[in-house]
Amino acid sequence: MVTVDVVVLGGGAAGLAASRTLLGRGYSVLLVEKEGHTGGRAAGYACKATDDCQQCQVCLVADEARALTGADQLKMLVFSSLKGVQNQNGSFQLDVAQGPICVDPQRCILCGRCVDACPAGAIRLPPPGFPPASASVDPEICRARNAQTCRACVEACPTGAIDLQAAARTHRVRCRAIIVATGFQPFDPRQLPRLGYGRVPGVITAEELERRMRGDPGGLAAFKRVAFVQCVGSRNVTLGRGYCSQVCCRYALRLAARLRRDDPGRRVAIFYMDLQVSGKDVRMRWEELGRGVELIQGAPASIVAGEAEVLVRYEDLRQGRVRQEPFDLVVLSVGMGASPHNVELARLLGLNLDPHRFFATQERGHGSTSRRGVWVAGSAAGPTDIGGAIRQGRSVALAVARQLEDRRHA
């Protein structure tokens, strides 16, 4: 049995910020993360600085993660998720299921020899700066865990950190409050076949572009004509997603500016219905970011493969003419949707979901729910950018601290 003050579900921007704030106030925290490392979606995104910082906020997530190093009141379970909840007069008893942990984080020195040795590609290192600082083995892909004989990684590891026989476990946890920070799911553009994703080579999602720009920006050099398509899976009543995802115009403008910086000779166009960029620095940013990036008003109706290019068909609203233009790469600016796991999690925790299946909170950004002791932070409650997720994580943590404090005095 593990006993802590607060369990934080999800180690993205919101969960990291909530954990940091609670630890700073002297509370003990168990961070439960579904994947092999913290950081959430943004851990895979690129810094979009041109000559100046563009304030895309991606590095803020690493800052939150870094602040957790050495915190002795912090426990962390990766490859873990909630399986059961019991409410016992004001406190909770949780069952957390954890997949097999084949690499001992105490011994792993992140040398990466296991990654090179694995013939199945089952081992990954975490993105730098996101704990736990340990390689991880995907048990689904690992040959040794799937009735084959392979000891390549075990032999390659200089510190003997790898145990391929490790078993899955269930942890029983007692806590006084729960913060749900389990994030969002990007829209899957296969639901809009007319946009070609998965069928037309050269059509990718913005998340894929973020990852490629982070991992191998040089690999993008071949793309001399790049188009962004806005509102893919946002503001679409017909798909049951009538809301604005709030982040796509801003990330697309910044990705576009970075693409132009990396190659000033390349064409970068953004197709939009109307741009939703809010905040106090909008006008300035707008002109600054828009420099050299073509903004084309007109939502594309279809994207098809040309001979060696991708053809985007749209109505040029200024002229009232239908046009088809060639690009080398088309980036779909996918919106933020609710995670499909929310339904199960809401059932376990006794929470309500809003009509779009995000967690319903009593006050937006404040994070209290209909269940006393259970709070929601970040994009699990609806679309928000990294800064918003961090702010919500902090403010929810402060509210939780206040509640725990009150009870201590009562």
Added chain:
Amino acid sequence: MVGEEKLRRSASFDPEFKWEVSARPGGEHLKTCFACGVCTAGCPVAEIDPAYNPRRIIRMVILGMRQQVLSSEMIWLCSTCYTCYAHCPQDVRFTEIMKVLREMAVEEGYVHSSFLECISRVDRLSESLRRQMLMEILPHRGEGVEIEERDLLTRALRNLEDR
């Protein structure tokens, strides 16, 4: 926008028009259009006739250009393929709006009632012609033969007359 601007200046506006259209079955979603142009860019009629523009027709209805819309040839060009209906992010259901506009054009005397009957005959004939042309090429579907569409049309017409 040049064409639209000209129309707007010359038009007499009827603010009731959009309400009347949206009060009829099929017209309900008219006012939710946010002019993204997806309908026009996917429309097969707009592809062969650049003057045909579903988004612009919606704008004209919303602006109250009753006479210009109802007397226009444009409202008869739609092939009711429902592509725009399926693509529209705002669920405007333009194909249904088109039917409403046609009804109103008849009711308000912009077209003779026999014209409707004539259109449905044209539609039926186009369907038969299309089917005849397909019957001509279907036997060759494994071979990838080159076929001149105009010859096909002549043959299809002849077949129809022979029947």
